[in-house]
Amino acid sequence: MSALKNILLIGLPMAFAASPMVMRRGPTTNFSLYAYGDGIGGAQVFTTGEGAFIGSASSSNSTEAAPVLFDVGTDNALLGSPNATDTSPTWSNLTFNVPDTTASGHQVSFSNSTNSTTGRSSSGFLFYGQFLFHQSSSGDLQSEWYALPSGQDGIWSLNWNSTGDDTDGKVLVTLRSIAPSSGSSATA
Numbered sequence: 001m002s003a004l005k006n007i008l009l010i011g012l013p014m015a016f017a018a019s020p021m022v023m024r025r026g027p028t029t030n031f032s033l034y035a036y037g038d039g040i041g042g043a044q045v046f047t048t049g050e051g052a053f054i055g056s057a058s059s060s061n062s063t064e065a066a067p068v069l070f071d072v073g074t075d076n077a078l079l080g081s082p083n084a085t086d087t088s089p090t091w092s093n094l095t096f097n098v099p100d101t102t103a104s105g106h107q108v109s110f111s112n113s114t115n116s117t118t119g120r121s122s123s124g125f126l127f128y129g130q131f132l133f134h135q136s137s138s139g140d141l142q143s144e145w146y147a148l149p150s151g152q153d154g155i156w157s158l159n160w161n162s163t164g165d166d167t168d169g170k171v172l173v174t175l176r177s178i179a180p181s182s183g184s185s186a187t188a
Contacts, residue, residue, distance in 0.1 A: 026127020037173035042180025049091035075123035
């Protein structure tokens, strides 16, 4: 009986999540993303205009660093603009993208209309509740996010698909559109 209960509790929600008939509710405009994992308690996604990072943008050495405010675009692309009051980055209207299976690197990035996105997927981002997934070309929902220490305190690079990445310090994370409670902190 216990095995049947486990199958029902674990298997059915996963089957429904992969089903195209399930309604995936999530934000569509003016939202931020936060990473949660072992030792990372809701670090905000930010960019310097190219790579994606999690942590405190104000701790970055880059004057272009700013938290990202997202909107959902055509084909479930995520479009990002700076959400900054104390800095004035020169980037805006960037498209969030993950490396595909042909890419040699793992870092998640942002691109504009003049950047090449060869080897990257910039559409197919879906929410299941408040959790962000990427839909593969075969229709599977995937959550292959992980973080690597960047060398700056409290900042990690945001990466996709750890297969083949033997770097020490990898932390598997989930991305959510819910900010941490005021008692939580993102620590390195």
